[in-house]
Amino acid sequence: MKKLIYITLVIFSVKSMSGQELKKEYQKFIQAFIDNVKGDKKEAIANIISYPLKRENPIPSIKNKTEFIKRYSEIFDADLKKEITSSKADKDWSEVGWRGIMLNNGTIWMDTDGKLTSINYQSKMEKDLKAKLISSQKKGIHSSIAKFKNPEYVLETSKFRIRIDDMGNDTYRYASWSVKQKMSEKPDLIINNGKWFADGSGGNHNFKFKKGNYIYTCYIIVLGEKGSPPAQLVITQSGKEILSQDAKIVSR
Numbered sequence: 001m002k003k004l005i006y007i008t009l010v011i012f013s014v015k016s017m018s019g020q021e022l023k024k025e026y027q028k029f030i031q032a033f034i035d036n037v038k039g040d041k042k043e044a045i046a047n048i049i050s051y052p053l054k055r056e057n058p059i060p061s062i063k064n065k066t067e068f069i070k071r072y073s074e075i076f077d078a079d080l081k082k083e084i085t086s087s088k089a090d091k092d093w094s095e096v097g098w099r100g101i102m103l104n105n106g107t108i109w110m111d112t113d114g115k116l117t118s119i120n121y122q123s124k125m126e127k128d129l130k131a132k133l134i135s136s137q138k139k140g141i142h143s144s145i146a147k148f149k150n151p152e153y154v155l156e157t158s159k160f161r162i163r164i165d166d167m168g169n170d171t172y173r174y175a176s177w178s179v180k181q182k183m184s185e186k187p188d189l190i191i192n193n194g195k196w197f198a199d200g201s202g203g204n205h206n207f208k209f210k211k212g213n214y215i216y217t218c219y220i221i222v223l224g225e226k227g228s229p230p231a232q233l234v235i236t237q238s239g240k241e242i243l244s245q246d247a248k249i250v251s252r
Helices: 002-018 024-038 042-046 065-075 078-085 124-140
Strands: 093-095 101-103 108-110 116-119 150-156 160-168 171-178 189-198 205-211 214-220 231-237 240-251
Touching (some): 024 093, 065 124, 150 231, 160 240, 171 205
Antiparallel strands (some): 189 205, 205 214
């Protein structure tokens, strides 16, 4: 919930500062997108997607044009199509700084080159699929960590496999194994009551987990310098850093 509130506040703060009518050049490709959705022109829409198109974890991302066309109806249900086709390019779409152009409060995001970068909407079909995939995950991991609300991330460093789960009530759980182990095996370490923190307004964030005088921090790097890893694990003991490892994101 805190993540959603944070993202919403960022959007509204930037949007309130702009408030200008969208440029005519942007309106043109947005109107073309609206018309294509109205006509269910899947191939034309597929051509403007910036792949991979991320879906809510654990639903897999859409990797390419062929896959998008196949999964089109999973995303574009009647409600989403109505929101898009009833929108006005000059009124309901707004430029939000470097983040791009959004429909209403961020349902759809496009960049200034006309590429569709994000769809923040979940149809009933996707909700049902998500529930099915979560149920399957719970059966495939060790019984000690089989209860959770939503999966967040699976990270891998050179030594560790880390699983972060949303436990509800703004708390998160950390479970880790040797990178050679499977998640069906008992974790070497489980830490509950972790917290999520925003790192600036660019989307970077971290999860902190405390165990005694140790703090385990998992950084998720959305915007970083060239060559930055997608994630990082940092462990401190009594405020002193004792380990720092780059991590790849296996799933989110």
